[in-house]
Amino acid sequence: MTNHEVLPLLGQVADSVSQAIAHARPELAGADPLVRRSEHADFQSNAALALAKRARTRPTELADALIAAVAGDRGPITRVDMSGPGFLNITVPDQLIWNQLAARLASLRLGVGTPNEGQRTVIDYSAPNIAKEMHVGHLRTTIIGDSLARVLGFLGAEVIRQNHLGDWGTQFGMLIQYLDEHPEATWHHDELEPGTSAASALDDLYRTARALFDADPEFADRSRRRVVALQSGDHDTVTRWREIVAESERAFRDIYDRLGVLLTPDDSVGESFYNHLLADVVTELTEAGIAVGSEGALVIFSEEVTGPDGNPIPLMVRKRDGGYGYDTTDLATIRYRIHDLKSNRLLYVTDSRQALHFQLIFEAARRAGWLTDNVEAAHVPYGTVLGPDGRPFKTRAGGTVRLMDLLDDSVARARAVVHEKDPDLPAEELDQIAEQAGIGAVKYADLSNSRIKDYTFDVDRMVSFNGNTGVYLQYAHTRIRSILRKAGDPHVVIDPTIELQPAERALALQLDAYDTALTEVGETLEPHKLCGYLYDLARAFTSFYEACHVLNAEEPVRGNRLALCQLTARTLRHGLNLLGISAPDRM
RNA sequence: GCCUCCGUAGCUCAGUGGAUAGAGCGAGGGACUUCUAAUCCCGAGGUCGCAGGUUCGAAUCCUGCCGGGGGCACCA
Helix, strand or coil: CECCCCCCHHHHHHHHHHHHHHHHCHHHCCCCCCEEECCCCCEEECHHHHHCCCCCCCHHHHHHHHHHHHHCCCCCCCEEEEECCCEEEEECCHHHHHHHHHHHHCECCCCCCCCCCCCEEEEECCCCECCCCCEHHHHHHHHHHHHHHHHHHHCCCEEEEEECCECCCCHHHHHHHHHHHCCCCCCCHHHCCCCCCHHHHHHHHHHHHHHHHHHCHHHHHHHHHHHHHHHCCCHHHHHHHHHHHHHHHHHHHHHHHHHCCCCCHHHECCHHHHHHHHHHHHHHHHHCCCCEEECCEEEEEEEEEECCCCCEEEEEEECCCCCCCHHHHHHHHHHHHHHCCCCCEEEEEEEHHHHHHHHHHHHHHHHCCCCCCCCEEEEEEECCEECCCCCECCCCCCCCCEHHHHHHHHHHHHHHHHHHHCCCCCHHHHHHHHHHHHHHHHHHHHHHCCCCCCEECCHHHHCCCCCCCHHHHHHHHHHHHHHHHHCCCCCCCCCCCCCCCHHHHHHHHHHHCHHHHHHHHHHHCCCHHHHHHHHHHHHHHHHHHHHCCCCCCCCCHHHHHHHHHHHHHHHHHHHHHHCCCCCCCCC
């Protein structure tokens, strides 16, 4: 096994057409060859149509010239025909296709390159609040962010995950004060019943404390003093706060483990981390004349965006009461990530409603000189998770949907579906399959919808074994593994002289395009394109499976088909892994 | 008011300049002595919100309009 990059056929064909363009019409050199997969051949190029006007000729004439130029080149193209108004239908030799597959099979990376090498990419995602339970609102950021971290890392980027925990704020004054006055309250993980989390217990206690804060002015006073104690570093208060953070993180980790996301405590860099930087940031922005006083507060007025009154929109650098909020923390954060982490790509995976906020943060960072042309900063927005009624997803009672409940529900439905299909499955195996299928279903449903749009959370649809679901892909993988097991998991050797059947050809071309699909995800930051690719791959395999028997075939056809099976299984497993979804060997 | 996202089959969604606009679900028909029928195959179903424009060519790009979501100072 090697790690050599295997250039996709599409790229090879595109290079060849580019050369043909430069050869036939030197003045058009460098033009896009517009090569795409085709229904009418292996590939097609639309270059003649697009460039005819610039070449001051008819598309068909330019197409003829390109065909002549391609013929004189020893490129990957075995046949090229003109069709319709000037499309070039391009066919590549069977042998070349087999060789591509052999090269990918021989590569640990499936021949995929590392186009993102040299990028140090910070991905900000998940960011739950300490002393609060993770809920449906954390689902998309966690799942999408994690998948992007995997894909970009695989493509060669140095990924720095940042879990920007909500671990700071006045609410901790109330909570700590309440815990102090109620030592009998149980909230540590080890004191709780199985199935409840410290985050859940703290969430409840916080609500109680909040009610008390509103009802009892003396408690409110003590809470406010506790906020001051926390901010000034009072030993006992900080110790208690740390304890709360640690217990909450433990609860988050249970969810992360279950979801199978990469986040670890090392990735936690919460809001509190930036406290010691805020004063500096404010000074710097003030001295630069970017932050200015307004109505007693210190703000940065946007030079690009205005509000309803027609006045520039401000970022709140320092509140009238002297406190710092979210805007200031995010300014300190972007400075830290650029100056200290030396990142040249910053991604913020958050709700689309924060678009304006990040636009303002990026603008301010640019004006401050932190964010330069060498650094890319992007908000990676996503839409809302909707319930069956088309409204933001809530429980029947109108409450927040806890993430753990949502996962339990999905796993339970998956369990029911699996049990119905195979009632004889031992309970232990059933549980294991249900967990993998249920979690995979939730993640896939989230990732397979286009990121920016809202999507409807529908458990029954997502655990279905039909259609574009995680379960379907997992199942496709197990079927292929089953064939390979029956064949004894052989070391396959491809005979490149065998003629390709249509279904084999379609599958092979799809396998060769994995690289292209991943690169596209790396550029657009849209994991649903990977989902779409894998679904198409699974369907191409199914067509192949129906049309071409593997185990009964004669050698050397059998060996080649086993190679197709092996590469498909590995690509499916690999792709699912980049989505953060497991690919079991049996279901 | 301004900004932004969305509008594609009955439903849920792909498709961002190319050939008859594609899947899944649902409804109809068919296929298990055959590598997992948890599957597959066949047919039905569309003024791509509306109207202009650019282009040889537009679901895709531009403009306007209609409808829906979201955002626009001391919460995060």
